[in-house]
Amino acid sequence: MHEADVVVIGAGLAGLAAARELTARGASVVVVEARDRVGGRLLNHELGDGKVVEVGGQWIGPTQDRLAALAGQLGVETFPTHVAGHNLLEYGGEIHRYTGTIPRINPAVLVDVEQAQRRLNRLARRVPLDRPWEAPKAAKLDGQTAATWMRRNLATKSGRMLLELGIEAVWAAQPEDVSLLHVLFYIHSAGSLELLFDTEGGAQQDRFVGGSQLIAIRMAEELGGERLVLEAPVRRIGHGSDGVTVHADGAEARGRRAIVAIPPTLAGRIAYDPPLPGYRDQLTQRMPLGTVAKCMAIYAEPFWRAEGLSGQAASEPGPVRVTYDNSPPSGSPGVLLGFLEGRHARELGRLRPDERRAAVIDCFARLFGPRAASPDDYVERLWAEEEWTRGCYGCHMPTGAWTSYGPALHPPIGPLHWAGAEYARVWNGYMDGAVRSGEAAAAEVLQQLV
Numbered sequence: 001m002h003e004a005d006v007v008v009i010g011a012g013l014a015g016l017a018a019a020r021e022l023t024a025r026g027a028s029v030v031v032v033e034a035r036d037r038v039g040g041r042l043l044n045h046e047l048g049d050g051k052v053v054e055v056g057g058q059w060i061g062p063t064q065d066r067l068a069a070l071a072g073q074l075g076v077e078t079f080p081t082h083v084a085g086h087n088l089l090e091y092g093g094e095i096h097r098y099t100g101t102i103p104r105i106n107p108a109v110l111v112d113v114e115q116a117q118r119r120l121n122r123l124a125r126r127v128p129l130d131r132p133w134e135a136p137k138a139a140k141l142d143g144q145t146a147a148t149w150m151r152r153n154l155a156t157k158s159g160r161m162l163l164e165l166g167i168e169a170v171w172a173a174q175p176e177d178v179s180l181l182h183v184l185f186y187i188h189s190a191g192s193l194e195l196l197f198d199t200e201g202g203a204q205q206d207r208f209v210g211g212s213q214l215i216a217i218r219m220a221e222e223l224g225g226e227r228l229v230l231e232a233p234v235r236r237i238g239h240g241s242d243g244v245t246v247h248a249d250g251a252e253a254r255g256r257r258a259i260v261a262i263p264p265t266l267a268g269r270i271a272y273d274p275p276l277p278g279y280r281d282q283l284t285q286r287m288p289l290g291t292v293a294k295c296m297a298i299y300a301e302p303f304w305r306a307e308g309l310s311g312q313a314a315s316e317p318g319p320v321r322v323t324y325d326n327s328p329p330s331g332s333p334g335v336l337l338g339f340l341e342g343r344h345a346r347e348l349g350r351l352r353p354d355e356r357r358a359a360v361i362d363c364f365a366r367l368f369g370p371r372a373a374s375p376d377d378y379v380e381r382l383w384a385e386e387e388w389t390r391g392c393y394g395c396h397m398p399t400g401a402w403t404s405y406g407p408a409l410h411p412p413i414g415p416l417h418w419a420g421a422e423y424a425r426v427w428n429g430y431m432d433g434a435v436r437s438g439e440a441a442a443a444e445v446l447q448q449l450v
Contacts, residue, residue, distance in 0.1 A: 011040065103162065298379065
């Protein structure tokens, strides 16, 4: 039996950030993790010679200050995502070169998309980050999907296609899956739609030297092995006025309070004694995770750079809808990263690995030419297949969820507190949000321990 002031369930960024803050303030902590590793939705893949790529979350951008501060304290440096050169758009059977965030298909489309972005940003600013369900006309906003709003507010088919690409890239879901109120909350949480979409000056601006999982690894090293229990999936949590008992495979932990630092959907799969209130449990039933596969083709060199290309591309037919140059800081080997998101991830996720690989490489070859058809290696990660994740990047709210169940998201249930990227008010769904939520949960717990 492990005993501590606080038991933290989950060794992702949120759980480790909470544990780090608690130990710094003198509280004893034990972290219980289902996997045989730390990092949660962060995972490095070794390329050899000390080089890595991330098959999980990887980027950091402006205003993500808590993640930046944490990385700095842990000695994890950043480097810029490669952006030099032209971007590509596959649309209407042709490959178009462009620069900037919005492809210039024609002036009408450019105006259509820019007007839509301004409208969404304006609406988003009116959504309270701590109470989205109290936004002006919240019921109306929550009663429609992003797809409904796009049909009514974008005049061009191409404009709707480009915004759909952006929504898939941010939520790993289709516009028809996501409540408009949730989209607006997310935009406000990040600061603007441009911050969500952009590379330079946006959420995809920089990467971590040594891979993002290095942040979690170094936090775990600081914490110490005696405070970390791996390969121990939590099955049941007993809780009451006398504290918390966490029952995991091969381990038990007891504490005065607990922080459940896993996605709400997964938290809802744990048995609680006594059971959680129905209102809280029904919320977890309405927070599905997105569907995404990260697919990377590895080449001896990033040949596209010599051809004046950035490695960034968007494809209307797909199945890879968005690509990036994901090469290590040295530029060698060359790595093309392609995302399968939303319906394409659902469809290709059911194929055999060789069929999925062929579809991804074929898309790379259409975009970047015949040299892309013969990679030296290929790496993929289907997060919906991960037993202790079941999807990425994070949870989203379908229609009606925020206005019906939003008030159940944050409040603790007795000695049980909640953390994770989905709980963050700033940079919700991102690594920075995960850190913020862990630190906020720790502060909440510390108030109760005195």
